[in-house]
């Protein structure tokens with residue numbers, strides 16, 4: 001088997017972990033930085049590379065945060081020899097270069113810290129795996145599909161120019177951390193066989209005013225010389241936050257200057273220069289709109305968390321790197337790793353390989369993976385990304401509840417997809433309904449159907465568990481809102497008639513609605529009607545789910561193993577749902593028969 005290695009971390013992660021006091025010990029090697037986390041963080045071992053041109057005073061930083069620094073002695077080669085490694089003279093030269101970079105004399109403050117790698121031989125010597133391709137990135141097929149176009153632009157720009165098409169300048173990869181955005185950008189460069197310049201936006205921003213802007217300029221100059229090439233800017237939000245939040249003297253002039261320089265550079269170069277920018281962020285909503293304008297990062301590609309199938313493919317990619325025993329079932333692992341992103345899965349395989357090596361095994365066994373999984377999950381739970389089995393089950397029943405009720409209700413909405421892949425903060429799962437057409441008018445029965453659908457999630461929890469979770473608060477808010485509007489705005493309550501009881505002038509998305517001044521009796525009547533329609537809708541949702549209890553269980557079971565239910569499988573299952581006898585009457589008249 002290949003030797004198990006310690007995990008890779010980005011340089012910025014390393015710095016973050018040092019500053020967060022998570023690091024126990026750092027070893028500065030000629031060609032890389034190795035470090036170990038403190039016991040409370042699982043003694044995890046990582047290595048990272050100092051970005052070329054980076055001038056951080058690492059020993060100083062370590063001292064400041066009380067981290068042990070181990071510098072291998074001068075006879076590093078002898079020590080390495082004992083460890084069964086062969087150090088080339090190149091590595092010793094590296095030590096020299098390292099020392100030079102460490103000395104202030106060797107630092108170029110206004111120079112970009114971007115590292116180029118790709119098809120150059122020097123890159124390979126640095127230990128960078130030159131030539132990452134799409135085959136190395138799995139489970140993100142849609143993103144790959146969109147990026148294939150970029151590869152085509154780079155490879156065959158002439159074809160596009162001939163027609164007069166403008167090549168894209170910037171692509172923004174959006175998605176949670178660890179889903180493979182960096183890897184994808186590298187793969188674009190690898191597929192097109194062009195150089196890849198990589199920089200983290202946070203590296204632009206320094207204490208001194210003007211440094212960031214000059215680094216941006218330097219980066220673009222470098223890129224233009226190497227064109228066609230890919231320039232990758234990670235953590236774009238570090239400089240790309242909306243400007244002008246705190247007025248002209250908000251203390252962020254430096255960041256704004258840097259951003260302005262980036263915008264200027266993007267506008268300044270010609271589409272056909274062959275430089276394509278790829279930015280990455282997990283917070284697209286805070287980016288300055290100017291960055292997203294046409295001719296800048298005007299294409300957004302979503303790199304989302306993988307579903308079960310995606311996880312299986314990612315596991316396959318990483319399993320290729322290690323020897324696996326026969327008893328390893330990647331399918332089972334994929335099923336049990338809901339919520340894991342690519343980086344977690346890579347970490348899992350690597351941890352398992354470390355365990356196997358420690359146990360003197362020739363290959364990774366399922367037992368190693370199971371043990372590694374416990375460790376990785378413990379780490380992820382700290383960051384609260386992983387649901388407990390009970391929580392997953394609750395979420396799954398809840399979402400299927402929405403779907404089954406929704407399938408039986410009138411209106412043109414069709415349930416297209418149910419997912420329990422956790423999506424960052426907030427939503428634990430979701431049910432996606434796609435309207436067959438844009439709707440501007442909602443009929444009374446459709447409105448009731450909507451109400452019941454909204455309450456289907458909570459109803460499922462009641463039917464199955466006999467108790468409810470806090471997960472339905474958003475549904476309840478929406479349902480209450482809808483019912484209130486039906487009564488006070490749409491005039492759908494027969495006893496009150498078509499009188500508007502709400503001031504809707506400022507009402508756009510249902511916010512800012514106030515009730516018209518009215519007598520207490522009328523107000524009480526409105527409350528009663530709202531309450532009644534919600535109770536009835538809730539009752540219908542429950543009745544639907546009790547009648548379709550088997551289907552509810554079956555669909556939930558599939559959802560729990562697959563993470564998503566969509567397409568023909570979903571439609572075929574929903575087609576089996578049956579409506580309780582009184583449903584039609586309720587939908588038409590709003591009265592429970």
Ligand SMILES: Nc1ncnc2c1ncn2[C@@H]1O[C@H](COP(=O)(O)OP(=O)(O)OP(=O)(O)O)[C@@H](O)[C@H]1O
Pocket residue numbers: 136137138139140176177178179180181182183184234280282314317341342343344346
């Ligand atoms: N889709 C994937 N397929 C295969 N491996 C993956 C995938 N996603 C992540 N990985 C593994 O995890 C590592 C880290 O992923 P990467 O740095 O590309 O994530 P990222 O989305 O850029 O994260 P961040 O937002 O934290 O920078 C990769 O080098 C790779 O080993």
Ligand SMILES: [Zn+2]
Pocket residue numbers: 398402457458471472475
């Ligand atoms: Zn819900």
